[in-house]
Amino acid sequence: MKKTSDKVEEVRTILDTILGLSQTINDLVENGIELFFEYPSADKGKKWQAKRLANKLLALATATISTTEKAQNQIELVAEKLIKDGE
Numbered sequence: 001m002k003k004t005s006d007k008v009e010e011v012r013t014i015l016d017t018i019l020g021l022s023q024t025i026n027d028l029v030e031n032g033i034e035l036f037f038e039y040p041s042a043d044k045g046k047k048w049q050a051k052r053l054a055n056k057l058l059a060l061a062t063a064t065i066s067t068t069e070k071a072q073n074q075i076e077l078v079a080e081k082l083i084k085d086g087e
Contacts, residue, residue, distance in 0.1 A: 008079045015075065019068040026061035029054060 029036075036054030039047045 004082055005079070008075060008082070011075055012072070015068050015072050019065060019072070022061050022064040022068060026058065026065065029057045029061060033058075 033054050036050045039050035041047055041050075
């Protein structure tokens with residue numbers, strides 16, 4: 001069975017990966033948001049859907065980043081406690 005410190009490190013790696021992916025999605029949507037807001041269509045419904053999609057993608061990326069950062073902070077607190085308690 002793996003030591004707790006190894007498990008904590010694995011979780012850190014996973015969270016770092018999720019954070020990186022979320023930040024990449026956020027950057028891609030932010031950089032290309034004009035594509036959504038200036039969707040090349042005369043159909044107002046399609047333009048509205050594209051704009052709504054952009055806003056939802058940004059909200060999703062932002063929420064994922066925030067949640068991942070909170071989880072990372074919790075992992076750090078647990079790791080510090082384990083080290084302090086001497087595992």
